[in-house]
Amino acid sequence: MENVDLDAALEAVRAGFAERFPGVNVVIAEDAEDDELPVPALVCQISEIEPDPDGDPLTGQFPCLVRVQARIVLGRRTPAVRMQTLKLAGAVAAQVHAERFGVKWGAATVIAVEPDEFAPAAARFDVWLVEWVHAARLGDAFELPPEFLPSEVLVSHAPRVGIPHEADYEEAQP
Template identity: 30%
Template sequence: MSDGIHLTHYHQMIVKWLKEHVNWLKLVDFYPETETALPVPCAFFSVQDWERSEDQRMNGQLTVTLSCELLAVLGIAEDKYQLDIRNAAMALAIAVEGERFGLPVEPAVFSSAEPDAFNPELDDYAVWSIRFTQEIDIGKDEFQYTGVTPSTVKVGYVPKVGLNDQDSYEQVTDERT
């Protein structure tokens, strides 16, 4: 597999994926740590916590389940902002469900969406929290294969063995080609 995912790389890939696939967002960043007016609609991604996954790969890596949050942020100047923020939250929930975000991870699993009032820096905006989980492997894969992947497979039927008897083997071919 790999040497696992580094949390910084995970954050960067989620933000990159959101920028590329949810084009109506004017800003995508991690953790809402801004003191200036926000270009809305926007979203902030964060990893809330993680726990040991029930399914471990037994390869030296630790498989963890990340609890992730995506904050959808809209302005409150529009008359329909309550409906608009709910539609935005639903669109983001659909977008993240089943995604791997270009990483060697398990598909994201949408958990919930609800109004968010826990970020005082966003009190001037309508904010909804979209939560999802995702399993990732961290640490080094002790059994990672580093050799050459075979390109030809041969089989023998009661073969003679040795260098002089190579003709008694048949190459296995892919019938689809």
């Protein structure tokens, strides 16, 4: 797995949603202003980078789970707002499921689809949260120089091993 550029990855997520949901204002959280956010809106952000020691490829890269969130925001004046927000959250989760958004990271695993009652703007908006993770590696991998790789592989069988038995070794065949 290659190094994941988090800026490019988040932009790919935003662009994927913008293409899939053309009538929805899709923004990155840092660019969203609560006072001026046109609804319906989908606000994307990377919320956490969780270490994944079990996924260490021993390449020098940092193995992690990148946690991504999308908040679905509809105005309280939208007819049947709770159902409309829930349906849009379900559609977002369906798109995210097993998706990579063209980024060289693992397929998405959806971990939450729920109301976001604690959003600061919850009094004016109905907000649902869709949250998922991607397995990723950050940083550059080290590469072995070509001269470090063996050009010949020799094999022998015990007890005829080691320096005293060099003549007993044969070239391994694929």
